[in-house]
Amino acid sequence: MTFDPKLAEIRFGTGLSPVRAAPASTDGMLRRLQGPDAMAARHPIPRFETLIPALTEFFEQSRLLRQKRGSEEAKAAQKRIRALRKAGRENQQLYLNATLRRAAGTEDGLRERLTRFWADHFTVKGKQGILIFSAATYVEEAIRPHLTGSFAALLKSAVTHPMMLAYLDQVNSAGPTSAKVKKQGGGLNENLAREVMELHTLGVGADYSQADVRQLAELFTGLSYDPRKGFLFRPFFAEPGAESVLGQEYGGGQPALADVHAVLDDLARHPATARHIATKLATHFVADTPEPALVDHIAAAFHDSGGDLMATYGALLDHPAAWDPRLGKARQPFDFVAATLRALDVPGKQIExxxxxxxxxxxxxxxxxxxxxxxxPVGPDGWPEAEADxxxxxxxxGRIQWAMMVPGLLRPELPDPRAFVDTALGGTASDTLRFAASAAETRAVGIGLVLISPEFQRR
Structure with missing residues (x-):
C-alpha cells in the first residue's frame, strides 16, 4: 500500500483545502476519527429529542383543528401549524448549512464522509408534519455518535429511532393476535423488518425467506413512538409468543425491547451482513465495481471483529486497492458543493x-x-452510487451553472485559477485544464472551469 495524503483527502475526506493539511497516515485518520467531534461542537445541529416540544405542539394543534373545524380556535390552530411548518423548513436549511460548514472546515474528513455514508445506509425521510424537515436531527442523534463503536450499536440506534419507525410505518404495526388487534383492530406492517434484512443487514439475495421477514415483523411489533414523548415500546401492540428468525428463537415471555435488541445483535454479526456492509463501503469510497479482494478483506475484518467499525474502517484503508490513483467515483451533488466550498476556503461565518x-x-x-x-431520497435504499446516475x-x-455563478458570490475575492488548479485537484489536473484555467478571461470563469472539470467531478 502506498499512502497518498492528497488522495486520502479526496477519496476518504471532503476534498482538498488550501489551509488545512491533508492527513499524514491512515493511523492518523483513524485516531482523529476516535477523538473529539470538533465540527459538531463548532457547528451544532440539535438532536431529535429537542424537537419533542414542537412535535407535541403540532400534534395538539392538529387535534384541535380536527375537533373544532370552522371555529375561531381552529383558525388559530391552522395559523400556528403554518408557523411550525415554516420554522421547520427554515431549520432544515440551517441544518444543511451547518452540515456543509462541517465538511468545508473539518480536519477530520473521514468522520464527515462516514456520517453521510451511514445516514444514507439507514435512510429516513419525514412523511408528515414537521418530521418532513427533521432528518438531520435523526442523523445527529442516531448515527453520528455511533460511528466508531460496533455495527450492532449503530443498527439498534438507527432501527429503533422514532424517525425510522415513522418512515417505515412501524408506529402502528400490531401483532395479529396482540391485545391491540383483539380489542381495537389493526394489523401487521412488514416494511421495517424487510428493510432491516434487505438493506440494513443481510442484503438482497441473502439466504432468508418471507417467513423470516414476517417473524421479524412480529418481533418488531411494540416498537413505536409518541410525538409528545419520543420512543415507546408498547406491549399492548406486541405479538405474544416466540418468533423464529433464521432458525433462532426470540422472545416467548412477556414482550420486551430486549428481544428486539437480541435479534438485531445477531443480524449485525451474521456473515451475510459482513459481506453486505463491506461491499457497500468499498463501492461508496473506492469504485462502483470494487475489486473482490478489497471486499473480502473488509468483510473478514468486520466478521472476525464481531462488527467492530474501527476494525472495518482500518481494513478499508489498509488494502492496496483503496489507494488506486485512478479516481473512480463521481462526487454526488452534496460532495461537489462541499468540496467547492472547501477548495475555495469559504469561511464558515460566510456560509452561516x-x-x-x-x-x-x-x-x-x-x-x-x-x-x-x-x-x-426516492426510497429507503438511499441515493444511487453509480456514476451514470x-x-x-x-x-x-446544474453543476456548470452553479460553478460559474455561485462561488464568486460566496467568496468575492476569488483565487488565481492558475494556483487553484493545484489547490483543488492536487496535481491530477490535465495539461488541457491547466491551459484553460490560465487562459480564462476572468477569475470567475477560470475557477468555474476547474470546478466543472472531469477531474473535480471525481474522487
Whole structure:
C-alpha cells in the first residue's frame, strides 16, 4: 500500500483545502476519527429529542383543528401549524448549512464522509408534519455518535429511532393476535423488518425467506413512538409468543425491547451482513465495481471483529486497492458543493451568514437541480452510487451553472485559477485544464472551469 495524503483527502475526506493539511497516515485518520467531534461542537445541529416540544405542539394543534373545524380556535390552530411548518423548513436549511460548514472546515474528513455514508445506509425521510424537515436531527442523534463503536450499536440506534419507525410505518404495526388487534383492530406492517434484512443487514439475495421477514415483523411489533414523548415500546401492540428468525428463537415471555435488541445483535454479526456492509463501503469510497479482494478483506475484518467499525474502517484503508490513483467515483451533488466550498476556503461565518433563505437559493436548490434533493431520497435504499446516475446532461448543466455563478458570490475575492488548479485537484489536473484555467478571461470563469472539470467531478 502506498499512502497518498492528497488522495486520502479526496477519496476518504471532503476534498482538498488550501489551509488545512491533508492527513499524514491512515493511523492518523483513524485516531482523529476516535477523538473529539470538533465540527459538531463548532457547528451544532440539535438532536431529535429537542424537537419533542414542537412535535407535541403540532400534534395538539392538529387535534384541535380536527375537533373544532370552522371555529375561531381552529383558525388559530391552522395559523400556528403554518408557523411550525415554516420554522421547520427554515431549520432544515440551517441544518444543511451547518452540515456543509462541517465538511468545508473539518480536519477530520473521514468522520464527515462516514456520517453521510451511514445516514444514507439507514435512510429516513419525514412523511408528515414537521418530521418532513427533521432528518438531520435523526442523523445527529442516531448515527453520528455511533460511528466508531460496533455495527450492532449503530443498527439498534438507527432501527429503533422514532424517525425510522415513522418512515417505515412501524408506529402502528400490531401483532395479529396482540391485545391491540383483539380489542381495537389493526394489523401487521412488514416494511421495517424487510428493510432491516434487505438493506440494513443481510442484503438482497441473502439466504432468508418471507417467513423470516414476517417473524421479524412480529418481533418488531411494540416498537413505536409518541410525538409528545419520543420512543415507546408498547406491549399492548406486541405479538405474544416466540418468533423464529433464521432458525433462532426470540422472545416467548412477556414482550420486551430486549428481544428486539437480541435479534438485531445477531443480524449485525451474521456473515451475510459482513459481506453486505463491506461491499457497500468499498463501492461508496473506492469504485462502483470494487475489486473482490478489497471486499473480502473488509468483510473478514468486520466478521472476525464481531462488527467492530474501527476494525472495518482500518481494513478499508489498509488494502492496496483503496489507494488506486485512478479516481473512480463521481462526487454526488452534496460532495461537489462541499468540496467547492472547501477548495475555495469559504469561511464558515460566510456560509452561516446565508441564513435559511439564501442557503435554499444558493445551495439546496442547485443541489436539487443537480439531482440530489436534501433529505429527500426516492426510497429507503438511499441515493444511487453509480456514476451514470450523477453525471447526466441535466445534472452537469446544474453543476456548470452553479460553478460559474455561485462561488464568486460566496467568496468575492476569488483565487488565481492558475494556483487553484493545484489547490483543488492536487496535481491530477490535465495539461488541457491547466491551459484553460490560465487562459480564462476572468477569475470567475477560470475557477468555474476547474470546478466543472472531469477531474473535480471525481474522487
Amino acid at each position: 451568514a446565508l441564513g435559511p433563505k439564501d442557503t435554499g437559493l444558493y445551495l439546496a436548490l442547485p443541489m436539487q437541480v443537480m439531482g440530489q434533493s436534501w433529505e429527500a 450523477w453525471i447526466t446532461p441535466q445534472g452537469m448543466a
